[in-house]
Amino acid sequence: MPCGVSFNTPQGKGEGEEWGGEILLFTKPPIFTSLELLNPAPRRAGLTPDEMNCQILKANRRGIEKAAQWILRGKVVAFPTETFYGLGVDVLDAEALQQIFRIKQREEDKPLLLLVADRTWLPGLVKNIPPRADPLMEKFWPGPLTLVFEASPHLSPLLTANTGKIGLRISSHPVAQALVRVVGRAITATSANVSGQPSASEAREVFQSLGKRIGVILDGGKTAGGLGSTVVDVSGVSPKIIRQGVIPQAELAPFLTK
Numbered sequence: 001m002p003c004g005v006s007f008n009t010p011q012g013k014g015e016g017e018e019w020g021g022e023i024l025l026f027t028k029p030p031i032f033t034s035l036e037l038l039n040p041a042p043r044r045a046g047l048t049p050d051e052m053n054c055q056i057l058k059a060n061r062r063g064i065e066k067a068a069q070w071i072l073r074g075k076v077v078a079f080p081t082e083t084f085y086g087l088g089v090d091v092l093d094a095e096a097l098q099q100i101f102r103i104k105q106r107e108e109d110k111p112l113l114l115l116v117a118d119r120t121w122l123p124g125l126v127k128n129i130p131p132r133a134d135p136l137m138e139k140f141w142p143g144p145l146t147l148v149f150e151a152s153p154h155l156s157p158l159l160t161a162n163t164g165k166i167g168l169r170i171s172s173h174p175v176a177q178a179l180v181r182v183v184g185r186a187i188t189a190t191s192a193n194v195s196g197q198p199s200a201s202e203a204r205e206v207f208q209s210l211g212k213r214i215g216v217i218l219d220g221g222k223t224a225g226g227l228g229s230t231v232v233d234v235s236g237v238s239p240k241i242i243r244q245g246v247i248p249q250a251e252l253a254p255f256l257t258k
Contacts, residue, residue, distance in 0.1 A: 056203055059175045059220040067218045068182035071096075076103060076213075078192040078206045080220035081115075082144055082173040083228050083246060084199040085206050086189035087214070088115075091125075097158040100188060103213045106195040111161040113146055113229075114168045114186045115176060125152055125166060125186060133234040136255050142172035144229035144246040159188075165235055175220040191228070201225035232256075 057063035059080070067077045067088075074096045077088045087103065089096035091114060101108055116122065119137055122129055126149035133147055151159070151166035160166055171177055171189070180187055191199045193209045200206045203219035230245035232252065239256050241249060 056217045056219050059218050063218060064178050065182055067216055068179060070216050071183050075215045077216045077218060078214055079176055079179055079218040080173055080223045081171045081176045083224055084201055085192040087192045088187040091186045094156055097156055103210060104195050109161050111163055112159050112188045112190050115171050115180050115189045116168055116186050117180045127152055130234055132239055142170040145169055146229045146231045148233040148235060150235045
């Protein structure tokens with residue numbers, strides 16, 4: 001899918017990684033408290049004329065609202081999180097989910113991480129919320145901790161990879177938070193790169209990796225990079241780390257007992 005034609009870039013700081021029934025829709029107002037300061041003025045950031053053919057949106061109120069509209073129309077949007085840039089689509093749109101796998105050249109046997117705006121969004125996405133998950137959510141959300149739950153049976157197998165599980169988190173990046181709220185339901189946040197290549201921490205890197213395969217890049221500047229989110233499975237008897245990440249094992253240790 002070719003990119004658009006307009007261009008506008010900001011700066012900021014800020015995941016994306018791999019690892020519905022009735023998925024409830026929410027219309028809570030977006031949070032923009034820090035966005036206006038995050039991106040006070042558009043910048044070219046040294047992008048070339050070829051890159052300017054892609055629709056790169058400034059991560060302010062207008063840009064986020066436009067990116068949300070793209071997602072709700074079945075398009076793929078790259079956006080910043082607290083670690084890397086991710087690819088967001090509507091979790092209810094099967095064709096958009098398939099686009100993710102085509103764009104990333106990714107096998108469909110790998111599940112997709114979802115972002116939610118707050119814990120009240122979980123019931124439509126997970127089968128249950130075990131008590132052992134509560135302390136982890138209380139301590140580490142919003143933040144780079146992905147929790148793996150038993151998935152709602154109504155979720156697309158493209159999200160769960162037929163594992164019966166789904167990974168969710170609340171991003172602590174203000175742009176990602178606002179985007180999810182404006183969309184009004186969960187979105188994907190798999191890393192904005194071709195599978196097997198390094199994750200992108202800048203809009204330029206997203207363009208270099210994915211080129212004109214995506215319609216919009218929501219440019220929030222350089223993200224933190226480093227490691228992706230830590231992934232903890234809370235669907236079993238006791239929480240279990242299944243991927244090391246930003247949050248170290250030592251910090252999680254008190255929460256991993258039965």
